[in-house]
Amino acid sequence: MEKAAIVGIGQTKYERRKSGEIYYDLVYEVTTRAMEDAGYTLDDIGDVITVSNDFWDGRTISCMAVQEAAGAHDKNVSTVEGDGTLGALYGLMRVLGGSGTTLIVAHSKGSEGDPRVITNAMFDPVYHRSLGLDAVSSSALQASAYMSRYGVTEEQCALVSVKNHKNAKNNPFAQLPMDITVADVMKSRKIADPLKLLDCSPVSDGAAAIIIADEKHARKARKKPVWIKGAAHCADAYFLGDRNLAEAASLREAAKKAYAMAGIGNPAKEIDVAELYDAFGYMELMWLEGLGFCDPGGGAGMTESGKTAMGGPIPVNPSGGVLSAHAVLAAGLARIAEAVLQLRGEAGSRQVDGARTSLAHGINGPCGQSHCVWVLGKD
Amino acid sequence: MKNTELLTIRSGDTGMPYEWSIGKYGSRFFREIREHQRFLGIRCPGCGKVRVPPRRLCGPCFRELDELVELSDTGIITAFSVVNYPFIDPDTGLQRPIPYTYGYIRIDGSDNIFSHIINETDESRIKVGMKVRAVFRKPEEMEGNIRDIRYFEIIR
Amino acid sequence: MARRVAIVGTGQTHHKSHRLDVNGREMIHEAVTRALEDCELTINDVDAIVIGNMDHFESINCVDTWSVEGSGGVMKPILKVSTGGTTGTSVAIAAYYHVASGLFDRVLAIGWEKNSESDTTGAIITCSDPIWDRFSYSGAIPSLATEASAYMKQYGATQKDAARVAVRDRTHALNNPYAQMYNRPISIEDVMESAMLAYPIKLLDVCPRSDGACAVVFAAEEIAGKISPRPAWFKSCAARHTTTWFGDVDYDTGLLSLQRAAREAFDKAGIRSPADDLDVAELYLPYSYAGLKWIEALGFCGPGEGPRFIWDGNTDMGGKIPMNPSGGVISTNCIGATALLRVAEAALQVMGKGGKRQVPDVKNALATGFGGCWWSDVVVLSKDRPS
Ligand SMILES: [Zn+2]
Numbered sequence: 001m002e003k004a005a006i007v008g009i010g011q012t013k014y015e016r017r018k019s020g021e022i023y024y025d026l027v028y029e030v031t032t033r034a035m036e037d038a039g040y041t042l043d044d045i046g047d048v049i050t051v052s053n054d055f056w057d058g059r060t061i062s063c064m065a066v067q068e069a070a071g072a073h074d075k076n077v078s079t080v081e082g083d084g085t086l087g088a089l090y091g092l093m094r095v096l097g098g099s100g101t102t103l104i105v106a107h108s109k110g111s112e113g114d115p116r117v118i119t120n121a122m123f124d125p126v127y128h129r130s131l132g133l134d135a136v137s138s139s140a141l142q143a144s145a146y147m148s149r150y151g152v153t154e155e156q157c158a159l160v161s162v163k164n165h166k167n168a169k170n171n172p173f174a175q176l177p178m179d180i181t182v183a184d185v186m187k188s189r190k191i192a193d194p195l196k197l198l199d200c201s202p203v204s205d206g207a208a209a210i211i212i213a214d215e216k217h218a219r220k221a222r223k224k225p226v227w228i229k230g231a232a233h234c235a236d237a238y239f240l241g242d243r244n245l246a247e248a249a250s251l252r253e254a255a256k257k258a259y260a261m262a263g264i265g266n267p268a269k270e271i272d273v274a275e276l277y278d279a280f281g282y283m284e285l286m287w288l289e290g291l292g293f294c295d296p297g298g299g300a301g302m303t304e305s306g307k308t309a310m311g312g313p314i315p316v317n318p319s320g321g322v323l324s325a326h327a328v329l330a331a332g333l334a335r336i337a338e339a340v341l342q343l344r345g346e347a348g349s350r351q352v353d354g355a356r357t358s359l360a361h362g363i364n365g366p367c368g369q370s371h372c373v374w375v376l377g378k379d
Numbered sequence: 380m381k382n383t384e385l386l387t388i389r390s391g392d393t394g395m396p397y398e399w400s401i402g403k404y405g406s407r408f409f410r411e412i413r414e415h416q417r418f419l420g421i422r423c424p425g426c427g428k429v430r431v432p433p434r435r436l437c438g439p440c441f442r443e444l445d446e447l448v449e450l451s452d453t454g455i456i457t458a459f460s461v462v463n464y465p466f467i468d469p470d471t472g473l474q475r476p477i478p479y480t481y482g483y484i485r486i487d488g489s490d491n492i493f494s495h496i497i498n499e500t501d502e503s504r505i506k507v508g509m510k511v512r513a514v515f516r517k518p519e520e521m522e523g524n525i526r527d528i529r530y531f532e533i534i535r
Numbered sequence: 536m537a538r539r540v541a542i543v544g545t546g547q548t549h550h551k552s553h554r555l556d557v558n559g560r561e562m563i564h565e566a567v568t569r570a571l572e573d574c575e576l577t578i579n580d581v582d583a584i585v586i587g588n589m590d591h592f593e594s595i596n597c598v599d600t601w602s603v604e605g606s607g608g609v610m611k612p613i614l615k616v617s618t619g620g621t622t623g624t625s626v627a628i629a630a631y632y633h634v635a636s637g638l639f640d641r642v643l644a645i646g647w648e649k650n651s652e653s654d655t656t657g658a659i660i661t662c663s664d665p666i667w668d669r670f671s672y673s674g675a676i677p678s679l680a681t682e683a684s685a686y687m688k689q690y691g692a693t694q695k696d697a698a699r700v701a702v703r704d705r706t707h708a709l710n711n712p713y714a715q716m717y718n719r720p721i722s723i724e725d726v727m728e729s730a731m732l733a734y735p736i737k738l739l740d741v742c743p744r745s746d747g748a749c750a751v752v753f754a755a756e757e758i759a760g761k762i763s764p765r766p767a768w769f770k771s772c773a774a775r776h777t778t779t780w781f782g783d784v785d786y787d788t789g790l791l792s793l794q795r796a797a798r799e800a801f802d803k804a805g806i807r808s809p810a811d812d813l814d815v816a817e818l819y820l821p822y823s824y825a826g827l828k829w830i831e832a833l834g835f836c837g838p839g840e841g842p843r844f845i846w847d848g849n850t851d852m853g854g855k856i857p858m859n860p861s862g863g864v865i866s867t868n869c870i871g872a873t874a875l876l877r878v879a880e881a882a883l884q885v886m887g888k889g890g891k892r893q894v895p896d897v898k899n900a901l902a903t904g905f906g907g908c909w910w911s912d913v914v915v916l917s918k919d920r921p922s
Contacts, residue, residue, distance in 0.1 A: 001637060001638065002637065018400070019400055020400065020402065020403060021400060021402060021403075022399070022400050022401070022402035022666075024402070024434070024435065024779075025402060025403075025435060028435060028436060042441050053590075053596070054589070054590040054591055054617070054661075055590060055596040058395070058397035058399065058661070058665065059661055059662065059664075059665065060589055060590065060591045060619070060658060060659065060661040060662035061589065061617070061618065061619035061662040061906065061907055061908075063617075063618060063776075063907070064619070064662060064776075064779060064907050064908045064910075065664065065779065066779070067776050068436060068438035068778070068779035068780075069435075069436060069779070071441050072776060073438040073439050073777055073778075074439070074775065074777065074795065075775075076773055076774050076799075077774055077775070077776050078616060078618060078625050078629065079616060079617060079618050079625070080614060080616055081590070081598075081615045081616070081617040082597070082599060082614055082615050086614045089614070090614065090616070090632070092636070092638075093629075093632040093633055093635070093636035093638060094632055094636075095636075096537070096632075096635070096636035096638065097537040097631075097635035097636045098537040098635070109400070111398070112397050112398050112399055112400065113396070113397045114395065114396055114397075117394075117395050117396075118596060121594055121595060121596035122595075122596045122597045122600070122601065124601070125388065125390065125594070125595070126558065233612045233613075233614065234610060234612055235599065235600055235603050235608050235609070235612070235613045236603075236609065236610065237603060237604065237609045237610075238600060238601055238602075238604055239604075249610070250610060253610060254612075364597060364599065364600055365597045365599070365600025365601075366597075366600070369600045370599065370600050370613065385555040385556055387555065390594060397665070399665050399666060401666050405666055405667075430780070430782070430783065431782070432667060434780065438778065438783070439777075457786075458680075458681035458684055458685060458786065459681075460673075460676075460677035460680040460681060460733040460734060461733065461734065462673045462676075462677055462732075463730075463731065463732060463733065464656070464673075464676070464732050464733075466654060466657055466660070466673065466674060467654040467656070467657035468657065468660070469657050469658075469660050469661050469669070470669060470670065475673065479673075481671055481672070481673055481677045481733075482671075483681055483782075491780070491782045491783050492781075492782040492783075492784070493782055494667070494671050494672065494781055494782060495670075495671050496671045502734060507684070507688070524666070525666065525667060525670045525671075526670060
């Protein structure tokens with residue numbers, strides 16, 4: 001891969017309900033922040049990729065509502081419907097394909113629709129939809145399959161919520177900074193066994209943007225570029241019954257490719273900090289395994305030993321992760337933005353000292369059917 | 380597989396509720412309708428255009444706008460269409476009553492088009508260029524949405 | 536430096552108003568299988584997939600992950616690109632960038648729609664702004680009617696001029712067994728006498744609703760020639776979505792997004808005089824009046840000259856620049872596939888695989904997409920490898 005870098009990022013604060021702002025406002029806010037961050041004007045932006053979803057926005061061709069706010073009036077523009085990491089990947093392709101620079105922006109307002117109805121629509125209308133499956137209940141099935149396969153306890157899953165909500169206290173953009181204990185998680189309301197309220201990510205409103213540039217354009221940016229070392233995606237089978245829900249096979253595949261691009265042989269050693277899509281506590285454990293940070297079934301032990309905590313050898317989700325703010329679609333771009341801040345040394349009180357290589361991760365579809373893995377480097 | 384009867388399933392009345400924010404600019408617009416029964420536009424200092432409804436940005440100039448412009452309750456028809464075909468209205472889940480007239484109206488003092496309905500479905504009695512006036516709900520019945528404007532009527 | 540990219544295979548379903556015999560995934564699979572057969576590859580040769588449709592026509596969220604058993608995407612990279620009517624060209628452009636970036640060598644582009652599964656107009660209405668436009672909007676036809684009326688008023692074009700475009704496309708569909716309107720020719724009288732939907736648009740002026748899918752295989756320059764003896768090189772592309780608000784569209788000027796996208800794509804491809812330098816065009820013309828006005832935006836003729844250009848036979852088979860040898864959108868409209876069908880048909884022409892609808896000696900072919908809030912995509916394909 002030719003050299004490409006992330007030169008600008010912007011995020012809104014994530015909140016349960018931004019009642020005064022429309023998608024357009026959120027997109028404009030992060031677009032201008034990312035351009036300021038890069039020291040770019042609109043003339044420095046080549047292509048624009050917006051990320052939106054017709055179900056979340058309650059609007060067909062949802063991109064129609066925001067492209068002007070992304071500065072796309074007279075630019076080559078397109079739209080990815082999926083997690084922000086996938087939008088960023090298309091942005092990277094544009095840059096490598098000659099656009100010079102590409103702005104990628106994702107928005108969502110979970111507060112405006114009904115997440116149950118919206119995520120129920122991911123399931124097959126003939127066989128599964130009328131069973132009432134949605135993002136939460138399907139994930140509960142996956143948690144059950146994973147926990148029984150490896151003997152993981154609910155208390156071990158709860159450790160992820162405890163860690164990430166605590167980390168969120170260092171992130172001014174996070175929605176749910178909290179000091180909670182495993183006991184708090186355990187006694188929180190049962191949502192869908194084995195998932196309890198504090199195992200689940202919140203509903204959020206927010207947006208995020210990044211700007212990717214080729215080597216030549218990266219030199220014009222105000223800040224030191226963060227280089228893209230590897231990026232890859234992969235999807236598993238669709239029907240839950242066709243998958244081994246206790247393993248993240250497609251994550252393993254995407255990670256393998258991203259590591260090969262980045263020349264990473266031992267991810268647990270070579271990656272200094274990771275931002276993962278932890279929509280539920282158990283997911284972070286599974287993704288640690290899928291990313292090869294530990295052996296299959298080793299996610300719980302790794303977390304218990306504090307390896308993924310701030311100060312550990314590989315802090316995971318210093319931002320508080322998706323458990324602390326879950327603006328769907330934007331959440332993946334937020335992972336990339338946070339991974340960039342870490343390498344710039346601009347992460348403030350959530351900074352991981354001396355981070356030189358960071359990883360960002362996003363998911364799409366039910367139970368992490370599709371994954372996208374990014375490896376970023378300082379050098 | 381021959382002689383297989385081909386089946387379909389109906390989704391039923393899957394309601395998909397949303398609560399969309401109107402935003403600062405749109406909210407001001409509806410307040411102006413309620414308090415003064417007139418339209419509100421916004422001027423771009425870059426290109427000088429006045430657009431209705433008011434919005435935060437001028438897309439071509441890509442700059443933020445704040446110069447609200449009070450307009451009247453009248454405009455001219457720039458285009459119209461008497462709609463004769465049946466379809467399901469996603470707002471109600473029911474068939475939208477037809478015929479009805481979809482109108483493109485240039486509110487006096489603005490440079491773009493405001494879409495609404497015109498209460499005339501006889502094609503021979505409606506022409507591009509005719510002057511129209513908005514008919515509003517009674518202020519006490521207003522809800523802060525597009526239906527606060529009931530329709531536009533032709534000033535004959 | 537971007538790699539050169541070529542189209543090496545295409546496949547499409549036999550489009551129909553209702554495909555009750557297959558579900559969406561199975562229909563996608565038909566097109567994918569045909570595209571792979573066309574270039575003698577297997578799904579194992581495919582490195583990545585781009586898919587597109589419009590969510591609310593089938594009410595399926597996350598079509599990329601829902602579709603994998605039909606698209607071949609199990610344990611493969613797949614992403615979804617969705618931009619409205621332009622979805623198909625946007626998918627093609629995305630597939631191009633997958634390869635041009637150097638990240639993937641062989642990429643499958645898929646567009647599909649089962650319009651029979653919902654009320655198409657009801658679904659299209661949900662593209663309008665829920666605060667401002669949804670209450671009065673009644674789908675694509677009245678805004679197109681508005682454009683048509685403005686054009687007629689400005690240049691004196693007539694309903695008959697538009698009917699001539701519809702008749703051309705439906706006549707061309709006689710040569711395309713995949714078209715929904717295959718073997719169903721119409722006359723100018725038929726168009727004029729068909730039901731008035733929204734003045735001046737009549738039933739036979741507009742596209743049908745179709746069930747169908749299309750798949751196109753893109754390959755990198757190093758391997759394209761090995762896969763296909765005569766690949767269709769992807770010479771240039773451009774997209775513009777100039778407006779966000781329905782009310783900001785200026786109907787008195789030409790279609791701004793198409794003018795700008797065409798200018799950029801033609802510049803990049805070295806097309807100076809479109810009518811001379813292009814040999815065939817597959818245009819996303821969802822209704823007949825677009826066949827008068829939008830060909831002006833593309834520079835095939837001057838403003839207001841569309842009707843004369845059409846009546847002179849320039850755009851018929853055997854004319855100077857045959858348009859829509861496939862029968863076009865007026866003969867088939869499975870919306871998420873429609874713009875990709877334009878690319879696939881343009882590729883067939885360049886590859887010399889057009890069968891009865893082949894235009895002789897095609898060197899450069901044009902494909903366009905239309906959608907969004909007057910969004911335009913432009914793609915130029917060529918027999919010659921880009922320099
Ligand atoms: Zn302006």
